[in-house]
Amino acid sequence: MLISSHLFAHHARIRSATVDTTSDTPKYVYVHTPARYIWTPEYDPRGQGRIVRSAAPAFRAIDRRRAAEPIALAANSRFVRDRIARSWGREAVVIPPPVDVRAIADVATWERQLSDDDRRVLDALPEVFVLGASRFATYKRLDLVIDTAERIGLPAVIAGRGPDEAALRDRAVNARTPVSVIASPSDALLRGLYRAASVLLFPAIEDFGIVPVEAQVVGTPVVTGPVGGQLETYDPGVTGVTATGRSPRELAEATSTALDLP
Template sequence: MKTALIHDWLAGGNAGAEKVLFELLATLPGSPIYTMVYQPEDFRGTPLEGADVRPGLVQRLPRGVQNYRTYLPLMPYAVEQFDLTEYDLIVSSSHAVAKGVLVGAGQLHLSYVHSPIRYAWDLYQQYLREANLTSGVKATLAKMILHYIRLWDSSTANRVDVFLANSEYVAQRIWRTYRRPARVLYPPVEVSRFDPARPREDFYLTMSRLVPYKKIDLIAETFSRLGKPLVVIGGGPDWEKVKALAGPNVQLLGRQPDEVVADHMARCRAFVFAADEDFGIVPVEAQAAGAPVIAYGKGGTLETVIPNRTGVFFGQQNVESLARAVRLFEEQAGAFDPRVSRQNAERFRPERFRQEFGAIVDVAYRARQAGEDPERAVLNLPLGVQVEPA
């Protein structure tokens, strides 16, 4: 079985989607990886170093690697230029255009969807507001482009044989957007690199790319008002905004290596997470380090944080709601057992991801070979069942 992997782009950092790609490559070793752009220096020391990565049309455009997002209107065309006719199995890892690759009738296409294109669907109005594109000629052009992308994105759902979603939350959005069912396969989390047994210290922690929807500005403002110590790890376009809201009790460390992140997670009093996230790997990492989580009660965190056992939720993305959650956490701080948090995080180990994904591939391929529906076969596969390789 000849296999190929498709990923939207490989530039700008190593985040949760890329960690999924590493595990897909580990399960299907030697598969070439097709992508819009590839910046090798961002992936030194990762499984992509030395892998067969094949960037596409956008890589060859002026400043394509540095400014690849500006070429979004061209990406539907660009992803359709990959020639995948020699492969039996195609696995796309998609939060933008990867699922739209062209496939033949005899090929099997599994698409692991991190999210339908958020800035074209769920975050459409928010994206336009934050980009100051609510009126004028530029706004009209942006709306027309996103309208075209929605039409293209909807049409490409028929190119996928089996949808895999990274959470129940995303599976619901796949159904709403494409009217297709999706099998949930939670992303892999490297829980083994965190130590849950270290003593807790008197500071709160948050970590993320500093982009608007992550709401790090909200966390900084809340803790500045509360006067409680907060450490912020991460960099991005919202740096100055967060810095302006940060009081003397808020420490901004910028981007930090993995060992510094793990050290802070092992020592923090609690981890704070305010994003409406599709899954949210970082709150799981915090639990792997034994840290309770104070999280916005929407999206993937509802599937990864156990209320009043591994964390507490707040209901609205505003200062008052988050502040109430912090006070509630402090009232019951002694109720959170690091061992329970670690046990909860163990559900997302990479070994579990590889086993489940391998079983899904086997079942889908067998169904296709037998002339049966691979989607139905995958949806009917019980969780945790090991299937002998074909």
């Protein structure tokens, strides 16, 4: 069995109608993370409710027992490897996930794929702006992109899709600096936003962080907080800057530094 797991897929077993083949089936698991909401609820709002917190110890015991079954584990970052060790007491080899850097670097090809609407969006962007790109979900902390842009007096662009879209649009309308929310951008448009941005601000505590890798392909520096797998994807002081914390003040200081990178 080859399993990709970020919640409980590693619990999978193979059974026939008459024979339990679990003990005879080798299992190899690529781990994006042990389930955050039971192991690191401080990083996942789903784990912070009273019901989940009360049930978490039982789920952790089951999860740790089932995580002992695979022959080998791979983690998508050193950050996740260390979480696996703490959560499951297992070692894992680090295998970063694939990122299609060739397609992103092939600017001529993806520019031809821009629709007329995409081009109008790009043409309307300010010359200098801060980009936040990810799923519109609370733990991604795109609100901090807007807060930071306000603090340094620059426009912000928020790109992605997800359940927090309405809240982000409300925050954008009331911001003290221009904020554009671009929902469900095409791949070509997202790459255009990476290229046009002055800096990518990525406040999330991420297991790996593909978005910062994609932005760097087209030469855009990244700014992240001080915790997470995304720290493994850029060269501090060269292609990105690590903020000392995730407050708007700390992120603004790091963003100002990133804007001066060559």
